[in-house]
Amino acid sequence: MNHPQAAAAFLKDQARASWHDETLWYVRDKRDAASKRLPEWEDLRTLASDIKEHTLSQLDYYLEKFEEKAFENGIQVYWAKDAAEHNQIVLQILQSKECKALVKSKSILTEECHLNPFLEKNGIAVVDSDLGERIVQFLNQPPSHIVLPAIHLKKKEIAELFHEKLGTEKGNEDPKYLTDAARIHLREKFLSAKVAITGVNFGIAETGEFVVCTNEGNADMGVHLADVHIACMGIEKIIPRRKDLGVFLRLLARSATGQSITTYSSHFRSPRKGKEIHLILVDNGRTAQLSRSNYRSSLKCIRCGACMNTCPIYRRSGGFSYGSTVPGPIGSILSPGLDVKKYSTLPFASTLCGSCTDVCPVKINIHEQLYAWRQEITQAQGWSGKELSIKLAKGIFTSPLAYRVSGKILRAALKSLPHSLIYHPLNAWGKGRDLPQPPASTFSEWYQKNRL
């Protein structure tokens, strides 16, 4: 895949591109407002980061503890080293239940493993039950955002799609009407499904329980009506204690959409009487990422999507331009870890403005990791068409001090760069809309000032 080319394609439809940009900026604004309502916001970020750092430093211990507790609770635990093994485990469970159709709520991990096409090849029908995911599933597309799967679509397109798939009135674009139609359609699926799949937001080592967060209620509708619940969980989703959920649930929804909490935060500890819960712990590149000291902390990610909403490149190029399951700044760190050749352009899809790092609820130094990937990729590729910008970057980034100073210069430049430069036809993602106001101070400046 090639990010600049894909971004240019996205920007051809200028009206849509600027709608996309503005809408995500609006979500980012809501996140800011929600975070400012909590005086302890920065303390929570630090705690969340420290809890995750601690967990990653003893991941083997916590995984074993989680497995032991979950087993005691009556949950069947499986381990999958990669996507293929994960998919095979799911298939085996389904086959043992003679299951031909299932409902699935949002799970980025199953997208990463390409579970849907695999199951369909094996004769099993999968219905994604989150509204946005159902929409993109009807279109045979992947989600374009990890929290807002259909953010790239306009209601006119969704109305046309629902007219064709669900028999809604032609031309009726009312979101309420369309949501109602989907509700009726999905209700029928929930009532007939014998197996439901969910992702996992947090697995708690102390209790062996896991937590799933949704606004629609689709995960719960699926699993509480089915006989079998299959939960798919990346090994980095572990947290040590139940009370740690207080920290993470306070941060997650506020960072994602500006809500103070998702409508539903469901805690699964044991199956209903006579029913089953199967939980699959998946590696798929995570232990490899853990071994890369530069990028290890990317595993702290709680998939809130805030770094996407704030990213000037993501907003202007769309999720599909990244060609990876997790797009945006964090995806540009995770994806090269899976296949550095395929995703070599992603770490360059950034202005290194640091806005992602500033909003990240678990304090991942996203832009510094993007820069580290650039260095590795450039060294591996030799001087290329990127020569100039890399040379510039090399000069600027030789020391942390120089880096901080350069950030200041960049922010000043953003304020004063002439429009003609930002909106130059060669600057793909600058097209279509004004750049956001650069932040008055970086997080590190802010922190220096405020830490006492």
Add this chain to the structure above:
Amino acid sequence: MNSRESILQAIRKLPREKKNLPELPDFGKNSDLLAEFCQSITRNAGEVLSLEDFQEWMKEKNFKKVISLVPDYASLSTQAMPEDPHALDSLDLAIVEAPFGVAENGAMWLDETSLCHRVLPFIAEHLVIVLRSAHLFPTLHQAYAQLQDASTGFGVFIAGPSKTADIEQSLVIGAQGAKSLWVVLVD
């Protein structure tokens, strides 16, 4: 070596720096919890009712199929709890009681011991949660301190009606779960 062992081995062989697990502060505060809770519920598109308003509202709505699991309002039930949770599909209203709520976000805890079927608060068209106004915590931290020893198989924080903004970011209330949430505050 099976996958379990190979994953654990891969982790064990990495050099590691010990990082401490932080203790969590309480973050409690002495604000007007009731006012903050009501504001949170409204922000989440739920509604808060007094007991009188609730009685009025029940008369006005005249729901056909109601299940109440709150002993004080058992008489509001129009039917018994079915054996099979799928039979709850046509239920108009479920009335349940939450042991506590959280002021900062409107979340109320329900666990399966008080639900009969786990799906009840999701599948009902409308949901009423009865809550004692004194049973409020400022933040989730105090709520989890309360839950420290709870060990039921399923529990959920519910903070509003089911909702989505997946179509052009327009907020629509009533996605796959309950279409409205009413919190009845009692003394």
